[in-house]
Amino acid sequence: MMTFFKKFIPLIFFCLYFTSLAQAEKVFLVKVDGAITPVTANFVLYALKYAEDQKGKALIVELDTPGGLVDSTRDIVKNFLQSEIPVIVYVSPQGARAASAGVFILLASHLAAMAPSTHVGAAHPVELSGKADPKMLEKVANDLSAWAKNLAETRGRNPDFAELAVKKSKSITEKEALSMGVIEIIAQNVEDLLQKAEGRKVKVKEREIILKLKSAPLEVIQEDFKTRFLKVLANPNLVYFLLMLGLLGLYFELSHPGAIFPGVFGAICLILAFLGLSIIPMNYAGLALILLSGLLFFLETQITSHGLLTLGAIISLLLGSLILFGHNPPSLRVNQPFLITVVLTSAALFGGITYLAIKTLRKEPVSGKEGLLGKTGRAITEITPSGGKVFVEGEIWQAYSDVNISKDTKIEVIEKRGFTLYVKPLP
Structure with a gap:
């Protein structure tokens, strides 16, 4: 029996090695569609951490955004810069845009790509921060402009466009972005992107990595219920x-x-x-x-x-x-x-x-304390100063009177004290 198991031990180890190798060669994809909010940022950061933990070959961020909040954008960008794996930002599908906050996210990627009929730009601080004061607006514009230029230079992209996108709200098409050195690839779809990214060199922290993505399996990271729910509420x-x-x-x-x-x-x-x-x-x-x-x-x-x-x-x-x-x-x-x-x-x-x-x-009261005053009814028991019962407005009440009132005598309600009526006999 032991001999039988010994024969299969190498095969077991080979299967485990092959499984881990297949897992390590995955490319992960996350879709970002809509404004950049804290919910969006948390989901992107979760996807990046998940891809890193799974030792993925790369994380593709399929981006289509009109812009968003500065703080949320900074969180995404900082994590892209510190990422352990290559991050590819792909502005897609056709007709999509990377406006405002999307410009910074695109510039922070290790590899930037766009689909046909897409555009990038218009990162003016009015759209990012909403400040209306001219002096404050100028300060914010200078700060964001320096940030955008720094990102472009870090990734070897066109710093002039980065500055113009912030200060002049410049926006360009995918073909202009490629010719100006803002992006590296124009791809029809994700499969085309993986083909065109094959063999390219990217710098991840201090390491230079040659991308080998052409034959890697693709895994889409889906939003959980909590993220979808919070996105709706955003x-x-x-x-x-x-x-x-x-x-x-x-x-x-x-x-x-x-x-x-x-x-x-x-x-x-x-x-x-x-x-x-x-x-x-x-x-x-x-x-x-x-x-x-x-x-x-x-x-x-x-x-x-x-x-x-x-x-x-x-x-x-x-x-x-x-x-x-x-x-x-x-x-x-x-x-x-x-x-x-x-x-x-x-x-x-x-x-x-x-x-x-x-x-x-x-309205004149028709019920309650005021509604009973002046109403007439009938004594259903003898009414004395000690008490009795009367029938008024379809209900039976405890009642008392200063004089004795015999049973079946018609009465009138003079006052209501708590749940007891003070009544008197009608002539």
């Missing part, structure tokens, strides 16, 4: 809509206690909105104004202001909505037509609920 239009729904739901519950569903639904929407706001940079003054508008609408139901509180609430809602994401890049702001539509609709709904609440509060 949409400013959705976050703003959830915020409005949450406020409306809670306001309806406070104005009409006991409905339950609007309150629960509104609370869930608000929690999701706040989760989205923790991902997307926002102006806290804008959020405070929006919350203030809800408070003013509610106070309108409690205080007679002849519409002044409602007017203040609408103005507060509009101003808060405009500045909530006002300092963000265009891709991380609420679409203006959508914003105006939601503001007008929300103001109309808030106003309608306020009107119904005021109308309800001003």
Whole structure:
């Protein structure tokens, strides 16, 4: 038996070696589509770490972005520069772009490639940081320009384009990028990219690596549910809509206690909105104004202001909505037509609920303590100063009277004290 196993030991070791070798020769692919946010950055960094742990031959980042946040871009770029494996940024598919933040990500790659009918550029700091002050804008532009030039020089690419992309918002096609030395490859698809990258030399840290990717198996790193969920919540239009729904739901519950569903639904929407706001940079003054508008609408139901509180609430809602994401890049702001539509609709709904609440509060009571006063009924037992029972408005109540009232005598409710009625006999 031992002899039998000894014969197979070399074969087992060979299989283990072949399996590890096949695993080491993988090329990993991750797709980045949309604005560069903390969620996107975390996913890209996870993919890079996973590819490094698996000893992959390279990581391909298929990029299509309108831009994004500076801090998230810096996180990606820093990890690309410190990567243990080659990082290939591929602007794809056709019609894609590497705008704004995408320029820095492309420049930081070990090998840059673009698909036909794509473009790169327009990295002006207005799109990256949203600063409007001229002096601050100049400082940010100089800082980002130096950063872009440094990345281009580090990777042996055209530093002049890097500077123009930041300071002049220059944008170029894939053919111009190739001729100007901004990228190294134009590829039709990923398979074509692997073919054209074969044999090229790239510098990974202090090591020079010759790429051998042509026959390497390709593994796509898929987004997990958490990443997909947070990416959906990173949409400013959705976050703003959830915020409005949450406020409306809670306001309806406070104005009409006991409905339950609007309150629960509104609370869930608000929690999701706040989760989205923790991902997307926002102006806290804008959020405070929006919350203030809800408070003013509610106070309108409690205080007679002849519409002044409602007017203040609408103005507060509009101003808060405009500045909530006002300092963000265009891709991380609420679409203006959508914003105006939601503001007008929300103001109309808030106003309608306020009107119904005021109308309800001003109606003559038909139930409760006030609703029973003056109502007539019948004594179903003898009523004495010690107590008895009466039938009023379809309900049986405990009751008492200063005089004895015999059974089946008609009575009138004079006062309600807790759950006991004070009654007197009718003539």
